[in-house]
Amino acid sequence: MRAPLPADEPGRLAALHDAQVLDTPPEEDFDDIALLASQICGTPLGAVSLVDRDRQWFKAKVGTDLEGAPRDLSFCTYTITSHDVLEVQDTAVDPRFAANPAVNAHRLKFYAGAPVVLDGTFAVGTVCVVDHEPRVLTDAQRRALRSLARHASVQLELRRYARHAGEIADRMRQLDRMKDSFLATVSHELRTPLSTIRGYLEMLLEDDFDAETSRRFLSVMSRNSDRLLRLIDELLMVAKMTDDRIQLDLAEVDLADLAHQATAACRALAEHRGVKLRDRTEQPVPARADGKRIAQVLNHLLVNAIKFTQPDGEITIDSTAEGEPELTITDTGVGIAADELPHVFDRFYRCAAAEVMAAQGPGLGLAIVKSIVDAHHGSVHLESEPGIGTTVRLTLPR
Template identity: 30%
Template sequence: MIFPKIPLNEKERLEALLAYQILDTSPEKDFDDIVQLASEICKTPISTITLIDQDRQWFKSKIGLEFNENPREIAFCAHTINCPNQTMIVENALEDERFSQSSLVVNYPNIRYYAGVPLVNPEGFALGSLCVIDKEPRKLDDFQIMALEKLAKQVINLLELRRKNFQLIENHNSLLAKYRDLEQFASVVSHDIKSPLNNIMMLTKLLKENNKNQLDEDGNQMLDYIFTSSEELKKLVDAILNYYKHDNEIVDTSEKIRLNDFIYYVISILDTKNEFEFILPEKNHKIFSNKMALGQILFNLVGNSIKYNDKSKGIITVGFSEDQDHYMITVGDNGCGIDKSNFDKIFNTFETLGKTDRFHAKGTGIGLSTVQKMVQKLNGRIELHSEIGIGTEFKIFLKK
C-alpha cells in the first residue's frame, strides 16, 4: 500500500475548504441528488461526495456506505486530489500497488473499481472528489466518465453558492451592525444638540427683547440671524430623529380609514391659514392601511405641495382610485415643479435641491426619503410626474 502524498499547497487548500463551512454539516438534498444520479449513470452501488480534511476524508453525501468518514491515509480520494486536472480511475484495486493491501479493499466495503473526479474550486484548489465505487472490477464508457465530470462541476457550483450565501449573510450582519451604530450615534448626537440649541434660541430671543433699545440695526440683524440659523439646525435635528424613529416603526397592522376625513385632518395641521384650495375625491372612500405610515406619507407630500408652491393661488389635488390589488392615491399641485434630472435625487436621504420654500426655509432632504420608506413598508411603490413651472404629482400605489 502506498500512502497518498500531501499537496504542496496543503495549507492554502485547507483554508479554502474551511471557507465553505461545510464540514460536518447535515445532509442536503441537492448534494444527495447528485450522488444518486452519479450512481445511476455509472451503474455502481456506491457513490460519494468526499471532502479531504487535514486527517480524514468526510462524506458530504453518500450512497452504499455505512460510515461517514475514514482516515485520510487510506482514502482513495486523497490520491485523487494530487492530480486535480484529471479523473483518477482504478479498474481493479487488487492489482494496484497503491491500494491492494488497503483495509478498504481487503475488508468492507471491498472496493475493486474506483473512479474519482477532483472537486476543484475556482481558485484551483482540489477540495475532494465526486467518486463512484464498485465491488467488482469494471470499466466506464466515455459517456459515463463525461457525465461524472459534469456532475462534479455541479458540486462545485453548489459549494460556491454556499460560500457566497455565507458572505452575503456576513456582509448583511456587518452592515446591520454599522447601521445600528449609526442610528444610535445619530440619536445620541441629535438629543445632545437639541438642548443647547433650545438654549441658544431662548437666550437670543431674551437678549433681543431685553436690549431692543440698546441694540442698533446691525445688532438686531445679528441676533435674528443667530435665531434663524439655530431654528434651521433644530429642524434638521428633529427631522433626523423622526427619520430614525419611523425607520423602526412596525406597520404590519391595518385599520379602517376614511380617506377624506384623514386628509382633512392633515390639512388642518398644515394649512392653518386656509391659504390653499384643496380638491379631494367626491366620495369619502374607505380603505384599510396602517394609519401611522399613511399619515407620514400624506403629511410630507401635502406639506411639500404647500411649501414649494410659487403661485398666487395654490391648488392641491388629492385623487383616489383602486383595483383588485391596489389603492392608488395621488397628490398633485400647481407649484414650481421639479426638473426631470432631479427625479432620482429627491428620494435620497439628506439630498436637497438647494431651493428655499415659500417660507424662505431650506429643506432637510428627509421628507421624501421618509415617504419612500413608508411606501415600501406598505409593500407599495411611488411614481413622480412633474414639469417646471406647471406642478408636481406623486402617485402612491399601496397593496391591499
C-alpha cells in the first residue's frame, strides 16, 4: 500500500529543502537524539529520518549501516501524514507493511516514529525506532519519543535561522549595520545550547531513567553549558574590541612553550575528530607578550584548524626564533576560497565551508585573534587553497 501524501506536500518539501540539512555530515546533536531514542525505547535501531520527494534519508542513525531507503518502502512516509506518533506493533499483521520487501528483507517487526515538524505545520521527518520483534511502547517511551522529535525540530529550525541570520549579516556588512547582525547571530548561538539543555531537563524531570541514560543526558547538558560559557567569553572580548579596551599584561614569554600548552589542550579534540596534531616547536622562541592572550589566540587557531580538517588530516604547529618571533599553524583541511580570504578576520563572518560542515560558532574567533595580535603590534596572515589546506602565520615583537 502506498502512503497518502501530506496535505501540503509542496510546502512540506519547500520547508525541508530550506533547512538545507539533506546529505550533510553527521552532527553530535542529532546523533545523541538517535541514540537516546534507541536506548529509551529499548530497540536496536534508532534514527533521525528526513523524508524527501522520493527517498528517506537518515541524518543520524544507530544500529544500521543504511543511509536511507526509497520513500515508497519507508515507514516514516506514513508518520509524516500527521503530527502524532505512529506505532506499528507487529508489521506481519499490518496490511500497510506485511508485503513490504524492505520489511521482510531486514526482519523489521516493530516501528514507532514521532514527526519532526517545522514552522508548526510541516512534518519533514521523524525520530523513529525499529525492532526485529513485535512489541508495545510504554506511555513514558511515547512521551520521550515526542520530546526527542521536538528537540530535533528545534535543531533544524535553529540551523535555518542561523543561515538566514548569516545572509542578513552579509547585507548589513555592506550597509555597516552590524548591530542587527550581532543580535541575530548571538540570539541563535545562545538559543541552540539553551534549547538543548532545556529539552533534556524536561525529559529528566518527566520520567525516571536508568543511570546510564541519565549520565548521557547530563553529559549533553554539560557540553552545551561549556559552549554557552565560550560564547559569553567571546562576546565579552568583542565588547572590549569595540571600545579599544583590550588590556595586556606584557611580560617575557616563550612562544614555543605556549604552543606546547595549546597543543596539549587541543589534542583530545583532535583525536576525537581523527586528526593528527603535530608540535614541531623545539627551540625557545622569546617574545614580549601577554601569555594568557596569546594562549587564547593559539587555542582559537588550533580549534579552527581541527574543525575544518577532515579525519586522517594533519595539523602542524612550528616556530622560528630568527628575526621576529613567529609561529605557523598549517593544516590539510578544506581550505578557503580566494574571494573569502579578505573577510575571514571580519566579525561574525562565516565562510562557506562553515555552513556546509554545520560548524558551530558565531564567526568571532578570527576577529578576536586579529584584535589581540594587533594590540601586541604584531601581525597575523592567512594563506589558503581550497582542498589543500590553510597556513596561519603569527608574528610578535621580540
